[in-house]
Amino acid sequence: MREPGGLCPPSWCPQRRDVAAAVSPPPVRIPGDSGEPGMTSRAAAAGKTFPSHALLREDGFGCLAMLSDDNSVKLKSDCSPPVQWCKVAAHEDEKTNLVFKRLLALFVIGGCFLYVLKLHFYPEECDRTKTPYVDFDRVKRAQQYASAVLQEQCRPSFVKKAMGKLFAEKYSMDIPPFVGKNIDDDEALFKYGPPFGFHRLNDAPVQGYTDHVGNKTTIRMTYPEGAPLSEHEYPPASLFVAVLFKSVDFNWLQAMVKNETLSLWIRLFFWKEVAKKIPFTSKQFRILNPVIVKETALDILEFPKPRSIFWGWDKNVPTIGVMAVVLATHLCDEVSIAGFGYDLDQPSTPLHYYNNLCMAAMNRQTMHNVTGETKLLQKLVKEKVVKDLTGGIHCEFCNKDS
Known part of the structure; x- marks a missing residue:
């Protein structure tokens, strides 16, 4: 299942962790072929399919595994980081660059002042x-x-x-x-x-x-x-x-x-x-x-x-x-x-x-x-x-x- 109303997973949105716990099934491991160790639905990012008896859950990256018509597990689209997280990261980068530019300008102005x-x-x-x-x-x-x-x-x-x-x-x-x-x-x-x-x-x-x-x-x-x-x-x-x-x-x-x-x-x-x-x-x-x-x-x-x-x-x-x-x-x-x-x-x-x-x-x-x-x-x-x-x-x- 997918948490309703947003793309932000519990690991990035602590305030919504209780909601996610109520609507998401527990994590399971998916058995691999030829006796290989089981894999979670995160492995679907590589484009692999799994047997139809696999259980489904939303992983920590916002990627949702769903059961297809041929009873195979395929990764649903929208595996990019949440939009809100991207906006926050971009804002922090802008603030860092602005502080650096201000410090550089202050250093140059101070040097010119001492020279004068x-x-x-x-x-x-x-x-x-x-x-x-x-x-x-x-x-x-x-x-x-x-x-x-x-x-x-x-x-x-x-x-x-x-x-x-x-x-x-x-x-x-x-x-x-x-x-x-x-x-x-x-x-x-x-x-x-x-x-x-x-x-x-x-x-x-x-x-x-x-x-x-x-x-x-x-x-x-x-x-x-x-x-x-x-x-x-x-x-x-x-x-x-x-x-x-x-x-x-x-x-x-x-x-x-x-x-x-x-x-x-x-x-x-x-x-x-x-x-x-x-x-x-x-x-x-x-x-x-x-x-x-x-x-x-x-x-x-x-x-x-x-x-x-x-x-x-x-x-x-x-x-x-x-x-x-x-x-x-x-x-x-x-x-x-x-x-x-x-x-x-x-x-x-x-x-x-x-x-x-x-x-x-x-x-x-x-x-x-x-x-x-x-x-x-x-x-x-x-x-x-x-x-x-x-x-x-x-x-x-x-x-x-x-």
């Missing part, structure tokens, strides 16, 4: 064909001053003690400079997100500039976008100190330590090209303690605390330079700085000695409060906590009588 952001925020370059004015007399006096400073007798732990006196409870003399293995023991690391929680600066090169900047690099401290692309800028005996500002910075550092390739998806989140390889062993990598970043920004500079905002920054993230100065006070007996200072009144002046960026780039950026940092450095130099060898912050040798 990179073009918008990448600093404008200066014309380096115009040689800036150089006061050679000042250069000579700066060299003499630096030579005299380096010949002075070293004062052990001088700068750390001076910082403790100058900033009282704002400066901690016991902060470890780098992240250790047992970071779970330090609750201060988890109070804020990166870079506040979790020495050669950035990409400043040595090759080709040794006459002016020297040829020794003990520590290179930077973030992913600031790391030199050339492997020649990493002396074998130096250390790499990573400053991590965002979550993908951790992915980049992990790839560098393990000598792995960074995925294209992760690279999209950096505003400029990042180094693909740093020729160091894992023992030469360090992570700057975020508590030092927090101490620099929130305690010493007294910048506003981090807060969640939809776009931009609060100008509460210190520059790598100022963070390096504070780090040096935790590592060294005495600290001297060279090449520091932003002359914001001359926007067309080169920002660095090694690239085409102009001073105007520091006026346009929205992350760093360079005015507040300059005041801090001036205070450190004037209070003789650190010494400025090039006079960009506060010049001790600019008076010709000195």
Whole structure:
């Protein structure tokens, strides 16, 4: 018998299983020829006929076996899947394709958006064909001053003690400079997100500039976008100190330590090209303690605390330079700085000695409060906590009588 009123069998329509049970006979097996095992009416799909004593039932595929005039069992037509099931399956396929298309479109739009952001925020370059004015007399006096400073007798732990006196409870003399293995023991690391929680600066090169900047690099401290692309800028005996500002910075550092390739998806989140390889062993990598970043920004500079905002920054993230100065006070007996200072009144002046960026780039950026940092450095130099060898912050040798 066939279930009245539809093509949907009980196996696909649970709500009608009780009706089917009432009108359908129990399943039977149909004996085959020459003693072969019996077969159900489903075998009729192959076009076979069976003896007339076979009992009939509707099988699980909606196919109905019926008794023909010659007392043979033949398969009735309409063995295709139910129409309702086909419609549901087609609808599910359409939904899947629609979701896939939407995800693909979202991925493409997101990639284009990140690319536009990179073009918008990448600093404008200066014309380096115009040689800036150089006061050679000042250069000579700066060299003499630096030579005299380096010949002075070293004062052990001088700068750390001076910082403790100058900033009282704002400066901690016991902060470890780098992240250790047992970071779970330090609750201060988890109070804020990166870079506040979790020495050669950035990409400043040595090759080709040794006459002016020297040829020794003990520590290179930077973030992913600031790391030199050339492997020649990493002396074998130096250390790499990573400053991590965002979550993908951790992915980049992990790839560098393990000598792995960074995925294209992760690279999209950096505003400029990042180094693909740093020729160091894992023992030469360090992570700057975020508590030092927090101490620099929130305690010493007294910048506003981090807060969640939809776009931009609060100008509460210190520059790598100022963070390096504070780090040096935790590592060294005495600290001297060279090449520091932003002359914001001359926007067309080169920002660095090694690239085409102009001073105007520091006026346009929205992350760093360079005015507040300059005041801090001036205070450190004037209070003789650190010494400025090039006079960009506060010049001790600019008076010709000195």
